Amino acid sequence: MVKSKMLQECPCGSGAAFEQCCEPYLLGTSTAPNALALMRSRYTAYTLADEAYLQKTWHVSTRPTLISQQMGPMKWLGLEIIVYHQEQHFATVEFITQYKINGRAGKLHEKSQFVFEDGNWLYLDAACFENDSDDHDLISFG
Ligand SMILES: [Zn+2]
Numbered sequence: 001m002v003k004s005k006m007l008q009e010c011p012c013g014s015g016a017a018f019e020q021c022c023e024p025y026l027l028g029t030s031t032a033p034n035a036l037a038l039m040r041s042r043y044t045a046y047t048l049a050d051e052a053y054l055q056k057t058w059h060v061s062t063r064p065t066l067i068s069q070q071m072g073p074m075k076w077l078g079l080e081i082i083v084y085h086q087e088q089h090f091a092t093v094e095f096i097t098q099y100k101i102n103g104r105a106g107k108l109h110e111k112s113q114f115v116f117e118d119g120n121w122l123y124l125d126a127a128c129f130e131n132d133s134d135d136h137d138l139i140s141f142g
Contacts, residue, residue, distance in 0.1 A: 007019065007020075010022050010023075010040075010044060011043070011044045011047040011048070011076070012040035012041065012043050012044045012079055013040075013078055013079045013080070014040060018044075021040070021044075022037075022040055022041040022044040022045075025037070025038070025041040025053075026041060026044065026045060026048070026050055026053050028056075031119075031120055031121075032057075032120075032121050034086060034091070034121065035084070035086055035091030035092075035093060035114035035116075035121045036081065036084045036086070036091075036093060037121075038057060038114060038121040038122075038123065039081070039093040039095065039112060039114070039123075040079065040081075041053070041057070042054060042057055042123060043076070043079045043095075043097065045057075046074075046076055047076045051066075051067050054067045055067065057120075057121075057122055057123055058122065058123050059115060059117070059122040059123060059124045059125075061124075062123075062124055062125050073101060073102060074099050074100070074101050075099060075100040075101070076097060076098075076099050077097075077098040077099055077100060077105075078097065078098050079095060079096075079097050080095060080096045080097070081093060081094075081095050082094040082095055082096060083111075088116070089115060089116040089117075090113070090114070090115055090116070091113070091114040091115075091116075091121070092111055092112065092113050092114070093111070093112050093114070094109075094110070094111040094112075095109075095110060095111075095112070096108065096109045096110075097110075108128070109128070109129035110126045110127065110128050110129065111126060111127045111129070112124075112125075112126040113125055113126065113127075
């Protein structure tokens with residue numbers, strides 16, 4: 001059987017092919033045009049354990065020295081964008097992502113903050129809503 005070169009769906013869940021979605025950002029052939037695209041590409045980088053890309057897109061003031069230590073044996077299962085809000089130089093993306101760690105499923109509900117600096121969107125930091133797998137405990141602010 002001949003293996004044809006199929007277009008692989010992007011891990012970020014956009015439904016687009018990887019090479020037409022997050023791959024150019026990860027390869028550095030283009031930069032994310034907005035915070036949402038950056039958020040998606042960073043999620044993809046997590047699924048691929050692309051530490052270099054995560055470092056590159058992390059604001060210098062909050063960037064950890066070794067990201068892979070935090071990633072551990074995590075397996076990312078999907079990304080769902082809840083709210084996306086962007087101003088000229090600042091943006092927030094609220095999302096839920098499912099993951100599996102040591103065979104246990106979990107859910108991360110987070111609001112990430114992004115800043116636009118020197119022509120690039122960068123990840124700044126995040127507020128966590130909830131870190132366990134129970135749907136009913138989602139905390140909402142405001
Ligand atoms: Zn993507």
